[in-house]
Amino acid sequence: MDNKLVSIIFLVSLFCTFNCSHGSSDLHSQEAVCKNPDLLGYVFARHWDCDSFLIRYSPYKNLVGVLMIDKHNNGYILEIFNIFNKQKVFDFQPVTVPISDFRLNENNVIVSFSDAYGMQIAYDVYTGEILWQTQ
Amino acid sequence: MKGKFCTFFISVFLVIAAYGNGKATKATDVDVDEVVTAGAQIMEHLFCDYGDDTFLIKYRNDKKFIGVLLLDDKNVGHTLQVFDMVTSEKIFEYSKADKQIVNFQFKRNAVIIYYKSSLWEEKIAYDLYTGRVVRRYSSWFGYNK
Numbered sequence: 001m002d003n004k005l006v007s008i009i010f011l012v013s014l015f016c017t018f019n020c021s022h023g024s025s026d027l028h029s030q031e032a033v034c035k036n037p038d039l040l041g042y043v044f045a046r047h048w049d050c051d052s053f054l055i056r057y058s059p060y061k062n063l064v065g066v067l068m069i070d071k072h073n074n075g076y077i078l079e080i081f082n083i084f085n086k087q088k089v090f091d092f093q094p095v096t097v098p099i100s101d102f103r104l105n106e107n108n109v110i111v112s113f114s115d116a117y118g119m120q121i122a123y124d125v126y127t128g129e130i131l132w133q134t135q
Numbered sequence: 136m137k138g139k140f141c142t143f144f145i146s147v148f149l150v151i152a153a154y155g156n157g158k159a160t161k162a163t164d165v166d167v168d169e170v171v172t173a174g175a176q177i178m179e180h181l182f183c184d185y186g187d188d189t190f191l192i193k194y195r196n197d198k199k200f201i202g203v204l205l206l207d208d209k210n211v212g213h214t215l216q217v218f219d220m221v222t223s224e225k226i227f228e229y230s231k232a233d234k235q236i237v238n239f240q241f242k243r244n245a246v247i248i249y250y251k252s253s254l255w256e257e258k259i260a261y262d263l264y265t266g267r268v269v270r271r272y273s274s275w276f277g278y279n280k
Contacts, residue, residue, distance in 0.1 A: 038175065040174070040175040040178050040179075041171045041172060041174070041175035044170075044171045044174050044175060045167065045168075045171045048167060048171075051193060051194045051195075051196065051198075052191070052192065052193045052194070053190075053191075053192040053193075054189065054190070054191050054192075055178075055189065055190040055191075055192065056189045056190075057186075057187075057189075061186070073238070101210070
């Protein structure tokens with residue numbers, strides 16, 4: 001009987017510990033996301049001539065990507081920042097084919113281009129290395 | 136006499152030109168720091184409320200208004216909010232579950248919203264201050280992005 005009680009208490013405390021730590025981590029990420037107006041202000045100021053931006057976060061909220069879009073709806077600069085240290089980790093300016101969209105993962109970005117084939121290239125945001133690309 | 140007429144017309148022309156030029160508001164007339172700070176603060180609030188969304192941001196040409204389209208994880212626009220850059224107040228909001236917004240643009244004191252449609256291009260202009268429909272545009276060849 002005592003053993004059962006101890007087991008139940010142990011399981012309940014284990015569950016609570018996991019839940020609390022998981023929750024606080026989420027809160028920490030959310031707080032970091034909310035508290036970066038200076039980062040966006042920096043982007044807006046540096047690209048003052050740009051009137052249109054697409055902003056996406058990575059699922060873990062560790063990265064934020066900003067795509068600068070021109071009057072013809074073409075993305076011409078993609079910048080990715082680490083939310084926690086506010087450092088720019090990736091910068092990409094296409095030469096010929098404009099960017100139509102991008103998606104962020106934990107350490108990489110999938111860039112979609114506005115060509116006839118809907119070409120996509122995945123880059124490692126920290127090294128700039130091409131991970132894969134569609135033909 | 137002829138010279139006086141010419142001088143008169145030229146001066147009238149110059150006065151009109153100067154007046155017209157002075158009335159136009161350009162992005163260069165606004166305070167960069169003010170606009171940048173206001174834009175970043177508006178976005179800060181939106182990040183807190185819609186942390187999982189993607190944001191398509193557009194300024195009006197003179198940077199007096201900023202429009203933010205909220206897109207879900209499937210890239211579907213569900214809410215458009217427009218803010219005054221001077222007061223940072225929300226002046227316009229559009230959100231309807233049955234319509235998917237794909238794009239928007241400012242035109243004078245109106246915002247034109249582009250909806251997803253397979254058969255024809257569907258876009259509606261709304262007055263920013265009253266929220267009323269100003270104009271409906273429709274033409275074949277759908278706006279699909």
